Amino acid sequence: MGLFSVEKRIAQLAVQRASRLTAAVAARNSLSSITKSDDSPVTVADFGAQAIIISAIRHAFPKDEVVGEEDGAKLRADAGLRENVWKLVQDASNDSFASEIGQLKSADEMIDAIDHGNSEGGNSGRIWALDPIDGTKGFLRRGQYAVCLALMVDGKVQVGVIGCPNLPLQVGQSSAPAAGEVAGESGSEGNGALFTAVRGEGAFVSPLFSAATESNTKQIHFNAITSTANATFCESVESGHSAHDTQAAIASALGITKPPVRMDSQAKYCSIARGDGDIYLRLPVSSTYQEKIWDHAAGNVLVHEAGGRVTDMFGKELDFGVGRTLRDNKGVIAASAAIHSDVLKAVHQVVNSSN
Numbered sequence: 001m002g003l004f005s006v007e008k009r010i011a012q013l014a015v016q017r018a019s020r021l022t023a024a025v026a027a028r029n030s031l032s033s034i035t036k037s038d039d040s041p042v043t044v045a046d047f048g049a050q051a052i053i054i055s056a057i058r059h060a061f062p063k064d065e066v067v068g069e070e071d072g073a074k075l076r077a078d079a080g081l082r083e084n085v086w087k088l089v090q091d092a093s094n095d096s097f098a099s100e101i102g103q104l105k106s107a108d109e110m111i112d113a114i115d116h117g118n119s120e121g122g123n124s125g126r127i128w129a130l131d132p133i134d135g136t137k138g139f140l141r142r143g144q145y146a147v148c149l150a151l152m153v154d155g156k157v158q159v160g161v162i163g164c165p166n167l168p169l170q171v172g173q174s175s176a177p178a179a180g181e182v183a184g185e186s187g188s189e190g191n192g193a194l195f196t197a198v199r200g201e202g203a204f205v206s207p208l209f210s211a212a213t214e215s216n217t218k219q220i221h222f223n224a225i226t227s228t229a230n231a232t233f234c235e236s237v238e239s240g241h242s243a244h245d246t247q248a249a250i251a252s253a254l255g256i257t258k259p260p261v262r263m264d265s266q267a268k269y270c271s272i273a274r275g276d277g278d279i280y281l282r283l284p285v286s287s288t289y290q291e292k293i294w295d296h297a298a299g300n301v302l303v304h305e306a307g308g309r310v311t312d313m314f315g316k317e318l319d320f321g322v323g324r325t326l327r328d329n330k331g332v333i334a335a336s337a338a339i340h341s342d343v344l345k346a347v348h349q350v351v352n353s354s355n
């Protein structure tokens with residue numbers, strides 16, 4: 001058995017159970033959201049998925065800390081909201097994995113679990129980074145979103161698991177979006193993919209909604225690309241999350257002629273890691289925004305294990321051990337290791353010429 005095999009198993013089961021919850025919500029005719037203090041949306045599915053995953057971690061590893069995106073304050077203040085989420089959690093937890101990942105017993109326990117995601121992070125000990133729904137806006141528009149969980153040990157990501165309910169299991173299995181189209185916007189693509197990586201052991205994909213077995217688990221790799229001109233790059237859907245204009249200039253400096261594939265969430269890391277794209281650019285729009293560790297931790301180890309490299313826009317490794325945010329980094333550049341330095345060069349060219 002490899003290093004972190006128990007952590008990997010627990011993380012997979014937790015992400016699968018949480019993804020069942022998010023998919024059950026997504027199956028409804030209409031989706032609604034609440035607006036958080038930073039103006040971003042959150043839904044019953046974000047709260048429910050965070051509760052399920054943190055309770056699984058506490059069941060298996062009671063001493064571990066968790067940096068989770070959400071907190072329970074809104075549920076404490078609103079009994080109706082709390083009951084809605086509790087019903088979803090109970091339904092999704094009706095599986096045969098209680099001996100491994102436990103089962104929440106009450107709505108109060110559920111809120112406690114959500115609030116346990118309050119770790120300040122840091123570079124010592126075992127800390128999980130959790131984004132219960134990454135790309136909530138994508139979830140709401142029925143595009144791509146991802147349930148993301150990573151284990152950091154002493155500030156370094158060792159395990160990453162990402163559930164993508166709206167991504168096809170195999171590249172080219174369903175009609176992939178044409179270049180320039182928003183991926184997964186139809187919501188009808190595929191039937192879910194579970195991406196898993198343990199440092200030093202490779203990156204893998206398996207079906208999200210059935211048990212991972214040796215026969216349905218496939219190792220994934222970046223495309224063997226040597227010239228950036230043929231590359232496909234992906235970026236956020238929201239122009240407020242990354243600088244689309246700067247990214248277009250970088251792409252053109254690389255000789256890329258294909259329009260970008262726009263996709264919400266860490267599904268971008270997953271797509272490039274399995275060769276369904278080559279480069280993920282995330283140049284900052286604002287000089288004050290600090291990227292959150294839960295938006296990048298799982299994707300970071302996945303890309304590394306698939307033969308890729310992730311740095312910030314200055315070529316620095318992302319430092320996950322400085323707190324809840326990546327405050328020592330600016331921007332994110334992810335690409336196959338073979339072309340990463342070319343991409344970085346183009347970033348410098350474009351950024352320096354615009355200053």
Ligand SMILES: Nc1ncnc2c1ncn2[C@@H]1O[C@H](COP(=O)(O)OS(=O)(=O)O)[C@@H](OP(=O)(O)O)[C@H]1O
Nearest residue numbers: 133134135136137236237238240241263264265289
């Ligand atoms: N200003 C700004 N700059 C950069 N990033 C920001 C910003 N504001 C929010 N966020 C975070 O973006 C997360 C979603 O990223 P995506 O790449 O999926 O964005 S997009 O929705 O496709 O545009 C999103 O994650 P979720 O909240 O989990 O959806 C946010 O953490």
Ligand SMILES: [Mg+2]
Nearest residue numbers: 131134135295
């Ligand atoms: Mg996120």
Ligand SMILES: [Mg+2]
Nearest residue numbers: 069131133134
């Ligand atoms: Mg989120």
Ligand SMILES: [Mg+2]
Nearest residue numbers: 040041069136
């Ligand atoms: Mg959010």
